[in-house]
Amino acid sequence: MNKKSLIIFGSIFAVLIIALAVALGMSSSNNKQDTAAENEATNEIEPLDTTPIEGQQIVYLGEEDAANEIFLAFDYSCPYCKQWMDEVLPQLEKGYIDEGIAKFRMQPMVFLNDTSQRLANFDQNLVHYNKDNYFKIARRIMEEAEHQEEATGDWGTDQYVNNIIADYGLDQEKMLQEPERDSINVTRKYTRALGVETVPSVFVNGKKVENPFDVNEITALLDQ
Incomplete structure (x- = not known):
């Protein structure tokens, strides 16, 4: 070549x-x-820790050792949170919470007004001193909420809180004292840790539900 x-x-x-x-x-x-x-x-999306505050006292509706957790971030002054409590929670209770499949807890945010903060403070003291009555009282407050712009009455006021204390025979001094943690700081920590920007926000086992009013989406996560 x-x-x-x-x-x-x-x-x-x-x-x-x-x-x-x-x-x-x-x-x-x-x-x-x-x-x-x-x-x-x-x-899968990494689940978030729904208890971002170390040592915070919490109370569950349902069995504490249930395998699943439903978490609600809400504001007492939020009309959509009231709607969620009225419409969605009863459905989850019937099929999951009452059956021991899931446990439920809720955390008040201070997003809207002074009433939000007043009731978040009261909520924190309820968790500390009256766990047995917590959900009974919290649900009553939500059921009685008034959200119309021209609403009258004393819902959410200091007098309203005092009436609740009297109705349930609670210790007034403990119920009206400054809570262990500042409720606004608590809100900030949950907002940062969980990315809570609006209420109601719902998490199932640390995973955020896209539409908190979609019961099928919530139960699909519970059934995984």
């Missing part, structure tokens, strides 16, 4: 090697992209 033939043969061989390398590189890249897409599709 003469020198010219060797040069031509070598050039063709080099082109073939380069083409093969490019093809292998593209295949590897495509495989990596496919694998990344598969991982993204199969990886």
Whole structure:
């Protein structure tokens, strides 16, 4: 083989090697992209810790050792939170909480007004000193809430809180004292830890529910 033939043969061989390398590189890249897409599709969202405040006292509706947790971030002054308590919670109680499949807890936020803070403070003292009556009283407050712009009456006022204290024979001094933690700071910590921007916000086993009023979405997470 003469020198010219060797040069031509070598050039063709080099082109073939380069083409093969490019093809292998593209295949590897495509495989990596496919694998990344598969991982993204199969990886579950990491559940969040719904108790971001160390040492915070909490109270559950249902069995405390239930395998599932339903968590509600709410504001006592929020009409949609009242609606959630009236419409959604009873459905979850019947099928899951009463059956010991899930436990439920709620955390008041201070988002809307002074009444939000007053009742969040009262809520915190209820958890500390009257756990047995917590849900009975909290649900009564939500059921009696007035949200019309022209609403009259004393709902959410100091007098209203005093009436609740009297009705249930609670210790007035303990119920009206400054709570262990500032309720606004508590709200900030939950907002940062859980990304709570609106109420009601619902989490099932630390995973945020896209539509808190969609019972099917909530129960689907509970059934996983």
